[in-house]
């Protein structure tokens with residue numbers, strides 16, 4: 001991948017990272033608000049539900065930030081845009097849609113299939 005394209009994806013990732021951090025902050029604020037003054041039990045459980053949803057979203061954002069950082073690391077060490085599994089170049093349209101993509105479509109599907117087998121379904 002040439003420098004210009006790498007720069008393009010780097011900017012894209014930095015933008016995404018900024019947004020993810022903003023979302024994370026907003027989620028944290030939602031998760032932490034309303035700790036006091038709740039007396040009604042019904043209200044309480046609804047509040048708890050909101051809080052746990054917000055925390056789940058928060059951890060998803062944290063994971064996204066981690067993935068973005070990894071992708072930025074791959075730009076630095078020159079492996080960005082290559083499949084981490086088979087080393088084939090990733091489709092640029094795929095990268096534009098998912099700048100944190102680590103695998104090509106083939107390997108992604110294979111990994112997801114393998115995960116499906118490993119994860120016990122309840």
Ligand SMILES: [Zn+2]
Nearest residue numbers: 083086104107
């Ligand atoms: Zn691959």
